[in-house]
Amino acid sequence: MTRTSVQRRLAAILAADIVGYSRLMEQDESGTLSALIARRTEVLEPAVARHRGRIFKTTGDGMLAEFGSAVDAVQCAVDLQRKLAEANEGAAEAARIVLRIGISLGDVIAEGEDLYGDAVNVAARLETIAEPGGILISGAARDFVHNKVPAAFEDLGPQRLKNMSAPVHAYRITGLARAPAPAVRMVESKPAIAVLPLANLSGDPGQDYFSDGLTTDLITELARFHEFAVIGAASSFAYKGRSGSRQIGAELGARYVVEGSVRKLADRLRISVQLLDTEAGGQLMAEHYDCRLDELFAVQDEVTRAIVAKVVGRAIETAHQSALRATPEQSLAYDCWLRGQHQLLRWTPEADDEALTWFERALGKDPHFARAHSAIALLLNGKVLLRPGYPDEASDRSRALRHARLSVEYDPADARSHMALAYVSLFLRELGRAKRHFQLARDLNPNAADTIMNCALGLAYLGDVAQGKELAARAMALNPLHLDWYYYELAQLHFLCGEYEACIDTGRPYVEEFPELPGWTAAALGLLNRSEAAAEAARFLEGVERFWRGKGRMRPEDAISWFFSINTFQTDRVMVLLKRGLQAAGLPVPG
16 A cells, blocks of 8 residues: 555444354255345335445445445444344245444545544454444444434453453444344353452542443453353443342352452552352452552452452362262253263373263254364364374264364354364464464463363474473463372473473473373483483373274384374474484484
8 A cells, every 4th residue: 555545534334244154054055145145225225325335345144335424334334233133034944144343433534435443443442342133332423322223231341352442432222123143142050150349448439430341341351261151241330339249140150150359549459349149158269469550450350260269169179079979860051061071081092982972962952062163173183193003083073173174163252272283283284273263262261271271282293492482381370279180291291392301300299190201201211311311201102092992902003103293294303303212211213
């Protein structure tokens, strides 16, 4: 773009995207295309024209439109959603076209027919977090349309949007019919947590915006965790100024309640937070944090991590016990998933088979339950780690990819969905896709210890060992009572960093549990010319043979072949070091 071609103007931007487009195309490509063409020509394009807008960009599943007025953009969006809801009534699933819409107002740069700028980016980002059939609007646009359109607005507070340095204040247009489309689902058996509005103790009612904003940020951060349901901001703020946390928790259906206060004096802050268990009646946490205003984001992260550290483990354990008490017939999709997760903790092929049965049962109860899809993807993708030589590896990889993609489609906000797609892509040597989804998983939930630990190793496999070390240290700090598989991954990470002594010390207590692990420790011993390398190599062969699922008796060459087959994605440097170390340990590694 040359300097002379730049044209700027104020514009309202409407971004729309079809919910579940990939799934609809997979189920009925011709039916979906026919419905899409009909809705575009009969509903979408006439609505944009009727409200004096123009479509300046289209994709297979979405479009961007420009309006000279925010009022026109909002009226068009409301018109669109209502007419699409009417068109979808009684239609087959493949013919139900449901939109998410985001609207923003701001300065844009025009180049020919195309538009660029923050207004375009904000509209597109708001669209991604809108609910199916819903409309989100930026604060700037809402200021222009307030009292000028027959619509009600729910204040969602500041929203952190992808690749946006500053939060964007967002409003949801209410009163629209809910769309009958798959979305992120609130599962009934999840324990719920409510964050009550933090009290403003500054003595100045004009500072309410600050404590309210911090409350909204805490709700947003906790909502990243799918282990519990987070009560929405609108419901929480309905109790602003009220006392009686246990009663409020009961009214909201929340097992856990966060309450507290903010005292702001000049450039100093004191944030006090309590975490309560409304059923048991106990206080799980009571902390206060003093900081300067410029340290707020770091302290907010610390507050969130402290709450999560107390709640996540307890929430999972409570839900596990409830799920295990239910009969298979009584179990909801989430209960079935929890039973599967419980089996995975045993780390045996037999337990994995049982877990797969429960995950598939979860999908039988809810085909759009993303967590079950990601669990199946990870299990199928990792099955080879406990079943060296088994014959169904290729078909399992294909199934894993399908489930991983569905998981991301059904719940793109769940970090585990992206982590599953990242690992499947890694084993298929789709390294660019793997890196992108590891980074998404890391960014979507930076306080989820297990996910962060998996991302640490995944990014280290792809060559970013510095990032891997940083994330692993964070995961272990977040979850100091972690399970043994952390050491399995940490030992590999040490090897990738060239820390061979640390690889040996970390991994050797666990080599009986993970058949791959003694291959790494044997290579580390070999590279250090340690005398016990041969004994570790023998332990590696014994471990692989114990888990062997191939035809006939396992030979040493089979174990070596299997070890390198599950590490094909390693960098050339790592492959050279592994071969050199295993050869030094006395194993028959081909040149």
